[in-house]
Amino acid sequence: MTAISDRRQLAYVAAQAADARVNVELEAEGMTLNIGPQHPATHGTLRIVARLDGEQVIAAEPVMGYMHRGYEKLTEVRSYPQVTTLVNRIDWLGSFANEVPFILACEQLMDIEAPPRAQYIRTILFELGRISHLTLFLGDLGVQLGALTPVFYAFRDREHVLNQIEAATGGRFHPNFDRIGGVKDDLPAGWIAETKQVLGKIRNFLDTIEDLLFGNEIFTARTRGIGLIPADVGLSYGLSGANIRGSGVDWDLRRDNPNGLVYDQADWKVVTHPDGDAFARCWVRLQEVRESISIVDQLLDSMPSGPIMAKVPRIIKVPEGEAYVETENPLGVMGYYVVSQGGLTPFRVKIRTASFNNMSITPWLLKGTYVPDVITILASLYFILGDIDR
Amino acid sequence: MSDTTTDVETTDGPVDEARQALLEAIASELGDDVVDSHLLPGLDLWVRVTPDAWATTAAYLHDRQRFRFFNYLSAIDWLPSPFGRSMDAEVDKALGLDGGDDDDADDEQQRNGYAGGDTRFQMLARVHNLATGLGVNLKCDVPDDTLTVGTWTNDYPGAEWHEREVWEMFGIQIAGHPGLRKLYLPGDFEGFPLRKDFPLAARLVKPWPGIVDVEPMPEVEEAEAAPAVDAGPSTTNIEAEGGEA
Numbered sequence: 001m002t003a004i005s006d007r008r009q010l011a012y013v014a015a016q017a018a019d020a021r022v023n024v025e026l027e028a029e030g031m032t033l034n035i036g037p038q039h040p041a042t043h044g045t046l047r048i049v050a051r052l053d054g055e056q057v058i059a060a061e062p063v064m065g066y067m068h069r070g071y072e073k074l075t076e077v078r079s080y081p082q083v084t085t086l087v088n089r090i091d092w093l094g095s096f097a098n099e100v101p102f103i104l105a106c107e108q109l110m111d112i113e114a115p116p117r118a119q120y121i122r123t124i125l126f127e128l129g130r131i132s133h134l135t136l137f138l139g140d141l142g143v144q145l146g147a148l149t150p151v152f153y154a155f156r157d158r159e160h161v162l163n164q165i166e167a168a169t170g171g172r173f174h175p176n177f178d179r180i181g182g183v184k185d186d187l188p189a190g191w192i193a194e195t196k197q198v199l200g201k202i203r204n205f206l207d208t209i210e211d212l213l214f215g216n217e218i219f220t221a222r223t224r225g226i227g228l229i230p231a232d233v234g235l236s237y238g239l240s241g242a243n244i245r246g247s248g249v250d251w252d253l254r255r256d257n258p259n260g261l262v263y264d265q266a267d268w269k270v271v272t273h274p275d276g277d278a279f280a281r282c283w284v285r286l287q288e289v290r291e292s293i294s295i296v297d298q299l300l301d302s303m304p305s306g307p308i309m310a311k312v313p314r315i316i317k318v319p320e321g322e323a324y325v326e327t328e329n330p331l332g333v334m335g336y337y338v339v340s341q342g343g344l345t346p347f348r349v350k351i352r353t354a355s356f357n358n359m360s361i362t363p364w365l366l367k368g369t370y371v372p373d374v375i376t377i378l379a380s381l382y383f384i385l386g387d388i389d390r
Numbered sequence: 391m392s393d394t395t396t397d398v399e400t401t402d403g404p405v406d407e408a409r410q411a412l413l414e415a416i417a418s419e420l421g422d423d424v425v426d427s428h429l430l431p432g433l434d435l436w437v438r439v440t441p442d443a444w445a446t447t448a449a450y451l452h453d454r455q456r457f458r459f460f461n462y463l464s465a466i467d468w469l470p471s472p473f474g475r476s477m478d479a480e481v482d483k484a485l486g487l488d489g490g491d492d493d494d495a496d497d498e499q500q501r502n503g504y505a506g507g508d509t510r511f512q513m514l515a516r517v518h519n520l521a522t523g524l525g526v527n528l529k530c531d532v533p534d535d536t537l538t539v540g541t542w543t544n545d546y547p548g549a550e551w552h553e554r555e556v557w558e559m560f561g562i563q564i565a566g567h568p569g570l571r572k573l574y575l576p577g578d579f580e581g582f583p584l585r586k587d588f589p590l591a592a593r594l595v596k597p598w599p600g601i602v603d604v605e606p607m608p609e610v611e612e613a614e615a616a617p618a619v620d621a622g623p624s625t626t627n628i629e630a631e632g633g634e635a
Binding site (some may be wrong): 064067068070072073074076077110119227232233235236237238239240249251256257297320321322323324325333335337340350352356360361364389 | 434436452458459460461462464466467471501503504514516520523525529545546547550551552572573574575578583584588590593608626
């Protein structure tokens, strides 16, 4: 009797131990899921290593550097006018916006101000860049949530904006049009009327998207209450742009510190949303495109005539000094800290990009979320890999 | 090393009361920890603190001055590049364009920028107060022997990635950082790329061609011949070179 019960007991203990081992393995190890580096949701090559417990993310760690091009080092061996060619490639969807803060920083050091017409052209191209950038975002957003239709509308209508940028600057994606002291060329004939037509097309596109996506029950269910960012946490991570305005922070450099761009000449408002979730961030971007259209529309009407270049020396030497200038780029705050020791090349350029700070919140934000929401959250933060990796 | 307190410039130029008041508040709170400062009225403010006070400055600005927006954190290597400016082509020297005709001797010496400094490396960071709309640039010397400064991550968690970047690009140790590991570079990468003595290999292989004097188009030449005052090179076009990036 005793022998049998002993055997039973031993078998029972052994079975328990085996179960415990399996449990320990499951619980302690979790499962590691690699998202990327090649993934449609990453806008480039971002890799996210997520540790999962079932469907839940325990810890997530973005791994980047696959596109690190070392622009901060490269600027040190380029003359000032050459740097704009480089920095065009940082945020490749809003290229012109990358050039502007650098040029403004140089102008601040050289104590030059661009003529009013050049400032208008800069502001208009800046906003056209934002329109094309966020138009693609709105289409791409659908793809990442499984809705394929919006992206076709987005690519179709963005092309009209890119055509206008190309007509004015010669480049669809990389205008390289901004110069220290002004802009390279005046606007071509008939450009203003064509641009106004294009703005009408984008307005229609926005109405379509609002119906297709923002009025869609599935879209709302998948974005509402997902990826909550409280305002103070967002600020301490340096979030900017629509990401922080989606958390109810009423801060936009275009209004608060326009830095030589003529946003004060147009009547527009800063869009915020109090919720701080993925839906709020996407909704803010949608409304921002509408405001941008309104800004461009008004600036086209009130454009002054006059020269497009200030008097600058033929060989540009920037006097010794330091300057930090930031602007409200499509992705958020972008700034250049330029150190000059005189001469033809910058001594050091620190490039503050929006996506780098916007992404640095992901380890905090993704903790405790579910795998399908990871893609939603990444899509709503909206980053460009070139803007993270520089 | 300048005075222990801030040398507030009282020139007759424009007065920036908001930044002036902010500077005085910081100086009175941090006392001797503020080594130097630089104020450009209407533009910007630079404050340099001692290395020991680097982390406490962040805490003070975040908690007491309500500088809640973390902008960025980085470093500067003030060593004059041993490779020259990598732009000293023979063509430029002949034309007197090498940018160093009047300060050739100075190029050998280390010149730290605004708010001064004595060490080779300096930390550089910027935070922003949304209520007042003011930003402030913070600097601190990194001691040459230890190359260590305190972390900002306790007050600004967003500084974590920026400090990892500083660590891998400049080789500056961040004491108290939750996890210093490579951010951009491969794990087995050796050297610190943003240091001035780290050569840019592409530039050594293919030297800077100089500011090449591109011949203008005939009609441009005719138009420019009319005023006929230019003695310098005929255009500002600079030939771009490929093979990098």
